[in-house]
Amino acid sequence: MNIYPQASRILLAIDCIIFGFDGKDIKLLLVKRNFEPEKGKWSLMGGFLNSDEDLADGAARILYNLTGLKNIYVEQLETYGKVKRDPAERTVSVVFFALIQIDDHDSEAVRSHNASWITLENRPALIFDHEEMVCKAIEHLKYKAALHPIGFELLPELFTIPQLQKLYEAIYSIPLDRRNFSRKLLSTGLLIDTGRKNNNSTTKKATLYKLDEVRYKEKFHSFWNFMPDSMKQS
Amino acid sequence: MNIYPQASRILLAIDCIIFGFDGKDIKLLLVKRNFEPEKGKWSLMGGFLNSDEDLADGAARILYNLTGLKNIYVEQLETYGKVKRDPAERTVSVVFFALIQIDDHDSEAVRSHNASWITLENRPALIFDHEEMVCKAIEHLKYKAALHPIGFELLPELFTIPQLQKLYEAIYSIPLDRRNFSRKLLSTGLLIDTGRKNNNSTTKKATLYKLDEVRYKEKFHSFWNFMPDSMKQS
DNA sequence: TATCTTTGGTGTAATATTGACACAATTAAA
């Protein structure tokens, strides 16, 4: 019955890199493992692909279990397949990249998984090749956010332009010119002025915008230019 | 001994999308299968990952077997993991994206694998989800070639600007303005004038350039703008 | 109630880049 008898069957893991933004810093959702192997160490949230489960469904399942969220922004990032990457058994891991609105997540589920939101700066050593995966994901975030409107995925439904600017400044660790940033963002036509104002501010209240979902979907794959050109000369 | 007893082990395939350019059209290297399953049908070149082999090495092995080439441009593209994608047995496939200089390949190896260079337009129906993989790869080629200098990977070591332009016109299926294209490419500082001229032309002979390898490596991850902006509004 | 401080919103001039176009030079064939 076995049509491919000679080939070897391998464990297939899924690891998720989950980014959030708290208004100040980009954060990663990491788990302190309370199970073997590497119990007590930090890692990405992961799991194994079930034999009756599509790969994307496996990622969605793992993300849902940890965050209680469905329909979040997920991309497949890269598959890691060094022979020795997991010392216990040959395991190939498919890494997924997720952006979530940090206030939406189910903090009870996060706590029960022994997970925490940790800033990129303060992230601990991670097991296996997870650090490499995180570095790759940070690069991908910087790359993609410069060209496509993925920043919105990290913000609440209603947001202000200064909030958006702080997000981009956090992603790239550089200050941006307020006026040029605002002009650039508004000129995309992706923002809808809700007419409402942000009440969190102690001084002048900023305009609350929402995303134009129709344009967003239509134009997602277009190229934009959210970063100053000087940022792009690596 | 088995630390992950409950998880299922899965076949891991590697499929390679190999692009070439013959001076006129972008072509794909496809194999007509002379083995089961799906014998006689067309597919991507592929194989299974060996248990003692890194994933990237598996891709390099498969590419070497078919083309006789090492050190070619390879990227990991995406991993396909639908449950039913291979009707014979659950198989997850990691797709690699390769660009080669079409004249360099070992045509004897290609023939012995029953493989052919086929233009994108004339490509036959492919097995499993290989058509989806190819579509994704074409999109990736368009995307990446607009922002990073990967076009050179498809050309011989010495090339002319008109050749380069024909390549980009083939990738995007649009005519480009000769003068603007030339200005843009030369302004990157990636081209070195060899002083030599192309003898293939029956009219005015074009200048032969080579790639500035140092700058190419240094600046590969910078953003460029090889396509007119009008091309980028999807 | 005046004014101070902080943050948000918009305008403008200099510069750089892009797009559309014209003209001259080279080569082989007629």
Place this chain on the structure above:
DNA sequence: TTTAATTGTGTCAATATTACACCAAAGATA
């Protein structure tokens, strides 16, 4: 020597980007 095809370079207007200055709103302070 003319012709046709192709290559190389220049120009100008339109557009985009940068760097910068000013005004408005709102709570804090006196």
